[in-house]
Amino acid sequence: MEAPIGVIDSGVGGLTVVKELLNRLPNEPIVYIGDDARCPYGPRSTQEVRKFTMEMATALSETGIKMLVIACNTATAVALDEVREHFSFPVIGVIVPGARGAVKASKTGDIAVLGTVGTIKSHAYDDAIHALLPSATVHPLACPDFVPIVESGLYKSENASGIVKKGLAGLVVKDFDVAILGCTHYPLLQNHIQAHLPSDVQIISSAVETVSDVECILVSRNIERDDSRRVAPIFYTTGQTEQFLSIVEDWLAIDKPDVRHIIL
Known part of the structure; x- marks a missing residue:
């Protein structure tokens, strides 16, 4: 066709x-x-x-x-x-596929979700993950400053790295083995995100x-x-x-x- x-x-x-x-x-x-x-x-x-x-x-x-x-x-x-x-x-x-990828990748059932304020408030990822793995523990984090970096074309800059580090601060005390990039803008920041998460955390893009x-x-x-x-x-x-x-x-x-x- x-x-x-x-x-x-x-x-x-x-x-x-x-x-x-x-x-x-x-x-x-x-x-x-x-x-x-x-x-x-x-x-x-x-x-x-x-x-x-x-x-x-x-x-x-x-x-x-x-x-x-x-x-x-x-x-x-x-x-x-x-x-x-x-x-x-x-x-x-993109939410159900992203949740499915995270559940398949996680060994502990502890999954972080990085998303926009709207996505996090909707609890759509929580619901999709728990539909696949009821015992999962979801750690949602809104990252409102990430999309503007990408839209401005500055996603490779040193400034972007600092903004990502600050945005991820809420996950420092959490224990998880998988992080979903719950916004399709975020893979353009993946190198920065990976650098500021524990090295053993697997990052999942829904794409x-x-x-x-x-x-x-x-x-x-x-x-x-x-x-x-x-x-x-x-x-x-x-x-x-x-x-x-x-x-x-x-x-x-x-x-x-x-x-x-x-x-x-």
Whole structure:
């Protein structure tokens, strides 16, 4: 099936999912919307996040997508069910796959969850983890300063390392063997996060497990693309195209990516 896979996010964070899609399913076309102009979603109200998520999903539905990935954890937490009810194509969130990856990786059942204020307040990860492992102990931590670092393009800077260290201070007295990056922006800070967590803590990004779900749905519904020729992804941003383009080039190693502005 030639139709693209749609991916939406509050900003550039969902590019971590796109990176895994390009690695695992290189012949599948991708169309992406990052709502950088209204990022971050974490501090916003549930009503706002639902509205913005539906606007992005609707915009991509009009391009004829065959599947939608809500790559934003906050949007997944509050809007996944509503989006699924509204559209006929399959819609995948990132929270259940992330929880599944963490439960598989944890030997002790003690799992830290790093996320936005909105994601942590929703208890969506707690619920998903306990549905898979009722005996698990979850240590949630809101990290509101992380997304702005990534959106600004400063995720490799020394300043970013200091902000991450400060943001993780609440976990110092906790005992856990796995930490979920409960926001798709956070993998761009993974080196900093790993440096400020105990060396034996395994970090889980939901992107790998999410793309496994995408692959299963493509096969089960027989909607894979048969053509083996690669199609360049298309990226839309509600914000500044120059900043978005530079992050796409850096994170995805795509030369001259197709980045366009969109008004929702």
